[in-house]
Every structure is written in C-alpha cells, then in structure tokens.
Amino acid sequence: MAKPNVIVDGVRGLSSPIEAAAAVEGEPSARVIEVNFDGGGSGNLELKDHRSVVWADVLDNIRHSNQSVYVEIDPQTNIITEVLVPLSVKVGVITPLDNDDVEVELTISQAKHYLRRSNPDFQRLLDALKKAKDEDKDVLVTEALNTHDIIDLRPIPNPMAPAEVITPPSVSEAPKLVPISPQKAQELFDMVKSKTCCPASAAAPCIPFLYPEDGCWGRAHEMCRLMIAAGSQPDKVWIYGNLKTPSANSPNCIVEWRWYVAPTVQVAGSGIQVIDPSLFNGPVTEVAWKGAQGDPSAALVPTNASVFHRSFSGSVSYDDPAYTRTNQVLNNYRNQLKIRSVSPSGPPPYIKCLTTPAGVQWFGTIGPNSTARWYTWGWPAKWHVFWTIMPITHCPGGPQLTWTVEMEMANETQCTYWITVKNLTGDPVRFEGRYDVLSK
C-alpha cells in the first residue's frame, strides 16, 4: 500500500501566510501557508518549521514549471511534514542484487537507484517498475532524501508529447578546433564555476554544482552554452562504468554513478581538458577526470557539445535549442539541493566528510540570518591568539559571515574565547573557526 497521507501532484497555488485555527484551545494559533494541489488536495506549511520557507519556494517553483511534487501530510493536523521532488523518468534495466535489493536504471539519470527489500511496498513497487519498463512509459519516481532508495512510483498526471529528437541535426563540416591557452581554459572554468548555486536559495540561472549525485547532463549542457556564448568551442566527454567518487557535497561522502558527462576544451600544449567544477578546482586531463571516478575499466566516449544525452547503448538525443530540457534538469536539481539544505543533513559540505586542517578549532553551522556564539576554553592566557571565521559553504554574491571575539580570564593562567558569528544571508552556512597563535 502506498502511504495514505502522500500526495504526488501539481501545485495549483499557495496562499499568503495566514493564521491557522489553534490546535489546542487557549494556545496561540500558528502562521501557515496553505498549499492547494491540482487534484483538489491541500496541506499547510507551518512557518515555525524552519524548512517551510524553502519548501514554499520549491512548491511555488514547481507550480510555475508545471511539474509535480511529493508531499507527506499529517492526517491529524493537515501539516506538510515532507517535501520531495519526483524524477520524471523512464524505467530501464532492473537488476537483482546479491542482498535481495534491486538496482533500477532510470532514464535520464546518472545516479544508481535502488528498491530495497526492506521497503514494505517492495513487491508493489517492483511490479510497477516492471510494468513501466514494459510499457516504456514516463513515470514519476520519488526517492528518499540522500539515499536514492525508491519510495514511490506513479504515472505522470499529464504527460507531454515526447520532445526528444533522435536523429542528428544536419551539420556542415565542423570548423577545425583552435586550441585555447591554459589561461583561457582556466578563465572558462572560473566563469562557469561562478554560476554555483547557493544551497538553500538556489535560483535560476545558477548551476547546482553542490548537488553532485545527479543532473550532470543538464549542468554540462548549460556549461557548454555559457562557453559557446563566450566564444569558445567546447565538446563533451561521457564516461560509463561502475563509477564512484568521494564528495564532501554528498551527506554520504561518496557519490555513485552509472555514467557521467562534462564539457571539454582543446588546450594548447596539454590536449583535451575537462571542465568539471563538481569534481575539480580547475581544468584537468581526461585521465585525471577518469581516475577520480574509481573504475579503471570505465569507457570514455567523446561527442560534440550538441549531444544532450547519450545512453549506455549509444543512442543519443541531440540539441536542446531552446534549452527547455536543460532548464528543467537544472530546475529539478536546484530544488533537490534546496530541500536537502534545510533537511537534517543541512547544507553542503558535510563535516563528517572533511578532515580538520591545521589551525581550525571547530566546524560550525549557522542558520539563515542568525547569530550564534561558541566558546573555547583552557587557552594559555599569555599566548597571543587571533580568531577568524571562514565559510566553507559556497555562496557567491555577497558577504556571508561576520564575527566578534570576547575574552574571559578564567583563572590566573587560562582564558576562554567567546566567538559570536553572524550569518548575513538567507542560507544556512557552514564554516571553519580558525585560530593563529602569534606568540607564546
């Protein structure tokens, strides 16, 4: 049985914040946003829940883009308790695993998806996946946050006519590529990297590099668009295999893929270089790019930039001239990034995936537009110590954090530093609390 308190539907509208009826007589009522769904259902976002502002943003975005959302609603209070973004996909190969789970190929998605035997709906979902595969129909698949475990599958309410063009566009002979300088390659890399989305306020046209698990084909197509607009001639490289790479931007500290794609450029003196801000801090060789993905037997396939998606079997879909599908992909994974960033996992990067550098006393996380204070005790009072704060959550566009330091002389030899950090943004921010001992 599917969960009875789940709605998977389009969003018809959101109210302005309103006062809800008090749940308990004599207690103040909550401020809520009422969400109405296309099928007539409704639920409330309770504004005292810190996730609600971002959820409202995601729901409004889904309303504008005519997509569907998965919500869980408390049947007693009608409060929305979970918001997830389903994938609109076809079902591909279904592979039983040794542990009785099932791996499911979803198209288009680079990630590995699983149906767990422990799911109480395992058989019903497996049957639905097989049916969708046999009928080659697009379906809405919802996964648990962070795990790629399938928890829901439904037909698409109002499927659009397939937009994929499966024949290559006629092209005259491509102009001979002129290699660019290493400096130009770095400039292109920096240019696309500067489009990085802030985690919880990711707004178009930013690129969700901080959600590495999926959506690479949309990111790659958008990066190519930007590079072409800047006068460059990028290509793409696709990789197929049992891919996995460490990533501090995934709560699992590792991401696994069936395939992956990124733009490439020809660089004078160093050949083909891959432009991939999700994995690297600058252009890298294809060898280095492949080497980071953990499968020495993986296959690399180059294509030109107009290939939007290339499947395992080699079938390709070509240009997305109006970037409609590209924007849908980017929009979808911006929403995934936003939802994750206000979940218990918080924003990337994930501290458990990081090693503590020298001179870092602690990693902190601070909520949007918040001020919080930390203290660190037992420091020799005769030392001269400076404290600085460095955000590790990327959010270009303005100052994120400011801080003040206060001192307490605990006894004749020891002092305590009290460090107050203020988040100037609407995004949660992780940071390093750093110290330098100037003299002892």
Next chain:
Amino acid sequence: MSTGVQWTGSLGPGETKRWFTWGWNPALHVIWYMMPTTPKSGSPELSWEVAVERANATQCTYWITVKNLTNIQLSFEGRYAVLS
C-alpha cells in the same frame, strides 16, 4: 607571516563605507586592520568590521566596513596580515 597594504581609502566626517577585495585563497588565514594616515589626536579615528564570502572552493572575498568616528575627512590604509 606577511603583511601589506591592500588599498588606501578616505572617509568624510562620520561616514561609513564598505570595501571588498576578492580572489583571496581561502586556505590562508588573513586578518584585516585599518591605520589612519590623517593625524588627529585625542580620540579614536576609525573602527572597522570584517565579513567574508566564500565564492568557491579556491576563492573568497573579504568585505570590510570602515567607520570614520571623527568630524573631519580621514585617509587610511587598509592593511592585511597573512598569519598562515
């Protein structure tokens, strides 16, 4: 440790302004401090506050807000020290 002057600025009486300086390596531990170059004795001349933005994995931007506490025009140096 290394030190330097990143910029020189001026502020009108009682004025507050913000400067930013970008492209700094976030791995460096950098502190910022202001030094008036317009002499005026008897009371403090400037105060400042530092905020920081992490633009990406390899670059950060410092935003420095400086306040002129006097009733005269002031010039100053925006100084930094790289601690490690």
